[in-house]
Amino acid sequence: MTPFIWGAVAVLLGAIPTARAEEKGGDSGLRVLLSQSYLPADFDEAVFDDLWTTWEEPLRTQAAAASVEDRRQMAMERYGLLPRPDDPTRPLQYVVGPDGQWSMNCLACHQGQVGGQMIPGLPNSNYALETLTEEVRLVKVRQRKAFGHMDMGSLLLPLGTTNGTTNAVMFGVALMRHRDADLNIVPRSPRFDLVHHDMDAPPWWHYAKRKTLYADGFAAKGHRMLMQFLLVKENGPEKFREWEDGFRDIEAWIESLEPPRWPHEIDPALAQDGEQVFRRHCAECHGTYGAGGSYPERVIPIEEIGTDRVRLDSLSPKERSELNGSWFGHHGRDAESLRDRESPAGYVAPPLDGIWASAPYFHNGSVPTLWHVLHPAARPVVWKRSPTGYDQRLVGLDIEEAADMPPGRLTAAERRRWFDTRKPGKSASGHDFPDQLSDAEKKAVLEYLKQL
Ligand code: HEC
Ligand code: HEC
Numbered sequence: 001m002t003p004f005i006w007g008a009v010a011v012l013l014g015a016i017p018t019a020r021a022e023e024k025g026g027d028s029g030l031r032v033l034l035s036q037s038y039l040p041a042d043f044d045e046a047v048f049d050d051l052w053t054t055w056e057e058p059l060r061t062q063a064a065a066a067s068v069e070d071r072r073q074m075a076m077e078r079y080g081l082l083p084r085p086d087d088p089t090r091p092l093q094y095v096v097g098p099d100g101q102w103s104m105n106c107l108a109c110h111q112g113q114v115g116g117q118m119i120p121g122l123p124n125s126n127y128a129l130e131t132l133t134e135e136v137r138l139v140k141v142r143q144r145k146a147f148g149h150m151d152m153g154s155l156l157l158p159l160g161t162t163n164g165t166t167n168a169v170m171f172g173v174a175l176m177r178h179r180d181a182d183l184n185i186v187p188r189s190p191r192f193d194l195v196h197h198d199m200d201a202p203p204w205w206h207y208a209k210r211k212t213l214y215a216d217g218f219a220a221k222g223h224r225m226l227m228q229f230l231l232v233k234e235n236g237p238e239k240f241r242e243w244e245d246g247f248r249d250i251e252a253w254i255e256s257l258e259p260p261r262w263p264h265e266i267d268p269a270l271a272q273d274g275e276q277v278f279r280r281h282c283a284e285c286h287g288t289y290g291a292g293g294s295y296p297e298r299v300i301p302i303e304e305i306g307t308d309r310v311r312l313d314s315l316s317p318k319e320r321s322e323l324n325g326s327w328f329g330h331h332g333r334d335a336e337s338l339r340d341r342e343s344p345a346g347y348v349a350p351p352l353d354g355i356w357a358s359a360p361y362f363h364n365g366s367v368p369t370l371w372h373v374l375h376p377a378a379r380p381v382v383w384k385r386s387p388t389g390y391d392q393r394l395v396g397l398d399i400e401e402a403a404d405m406p407p408g409r410l411t412a413a414e415r416r417r418w419f420d421t422r423k424p425g426k427s428a429s430g431h432d433f434p435d436q437l438s439d440a441e442k443k444a445v446l447e448y449l450k451q452l
Pocket of ligand 2: 281304308348349364
């Protein structure tokens with residue numbers, strides 16, 4: 001089993017609150033995230049404990065021979081779930097109610113591990129939502145249980161075609177279609193023109209620096225905007241009002257998170273050289289770090305950045321302004337400052353604090369290491385990560401690289417372990433700025449990036 005570093009988990013649970021969390025009102029937001037079910041149940045314990053019966057060989061035979069507890073650990077690893085420190089038989093990513101029903105929480109996409117270590121606010125780059133949902137459905141049929149909202153929803157729209165990334169943005173658009181600006185439910189026919197694509201969630205410790213939200217930076221920042229995830233039809237408009245206070249706490253906790261420190265050695269002289277290179281070539285977009293640092297939150301036109309444009313094109317200016325004009329955006333409270341943001345020309349250059357920990361990179365999670373960000377021509381076409389491996393040399397995920405998908409028939413679950421950059425929305429091209437650097441300068445910048 002993965003050797004988790006329990007100290008980090010204790011920090012996560014607020015047993016040792018960070019200084020910033022204390023100052024901003026503590027960790028009650030985390031407690032809300034871990035204990036409140038906002039969504040209808042996805043499945044119960046009996047379903048979870050039978051999932052192994054759907055696995056491919058030899059895993060199924062191994063699971064058959066294992067104890068119930070070990071099988072649960074195997075299931076958590078398969079679906080990218082992390083054990084709760086106070087009850088390792090249950091995952092952080094689901095809230096288990098007193099009735100034994102499991103429902104997904106925000107940590108499903110927003111709490112992961114790097115090198116087996118859990119860091120508060122680190123995105124979950126292992127989450128296998130589509131595989132989990134598919135296998136839950138198979139078990140429910142066998143156990144003659146009713147389908148839930150996820151089981152049905154995933155028949156209408158893809159949840160995520162590569163583990164660790166999800167179609168979350170389009171879930172939001174699909175659900176918002178059935179609401180007016182006050183979030184009253186207005187039944188309409190589903191949309192079939194959505195441009196489905198998978199996104200890599202950003203680390204939550206950037207939230208404090210951001211004035212607007214999301215990869216294209218169009219959305220009004222605030223606790224209400226974070227509630228879109230609750231738009232299922234079971235939650236009427238009154239629920240959103242009722243739950244607002246909980247989300248004030250959740251937002252305060254997210255705002256309090258700090259980037260993790262690089263846990264290995266650094267060459268200080270090389271990093272210092274790297275800082276000079278960074279100031280010349282990168283800071284105009286990504287800002288400066290350390291004492292007196294500043295973050296410009298610049299939107300870079302798509303023609304200039306050249307990364308995958310599907311996410312940018314998937315939302316219309318009208319959809320963006322309707323979201324900001326709805327209850328989620330306090331009915332356009334920030335309209336003045338968001339005017340230029342609602343038809344963005346490209347993507348926001350994100351803050352790079354704690355960047356060593358939040359691989360894979362770019363908004364679609366297409367680039368596995370910082371070395372590959374710095375060497376555009378050498379980025380892998382097809383790659384697969386090891387579940388918890390960390391590559392200290394290339395600074396990022398430990399991967400297996402290939403020119404093509406492996407030959408032979410893969411099960412859907414196996415296929416989703418591979419990232420294929422040739423698929424729509426998954427391009428790893430662009431951000432060619434490092435091409436102006438010599439190899440020595442790239443090496444220095446890589447060293448500097450470790451300490452941000
Ligand atoms: C199914 C996966 C998923 C779930 C569940 C989820 N998110 Fe996200 N979240 C994402 C993705 C993907 C993005 C990036 C979207 C983009 O940039 O277009 C995101 C973006 C965000 C951001 C914006 C950060 C930034 O810097 O722009 C915040 C904050 C956030 N989510 C909070 C939450 C909260 C709070 C919940 C629970 C109520 C939640 N998310 C549930 C996937 C998810
Ligand atoms: C002209 C503006 C610009 C310059 C110059 C620039 N970047 Fe970026 N950078 C961006 C944008 C925009 C993104 C987001 C791209 C995306 O997600 O599609 C990005 C993304 C990144 C990421 C991935 C961040 C993440 O969380 O996934 C890293 C790392 C990065 N840049 C490092 C650098 C370094 C190092 C340099 C200097 C050699 C540099 N950038 C120069 C605009 C810039």
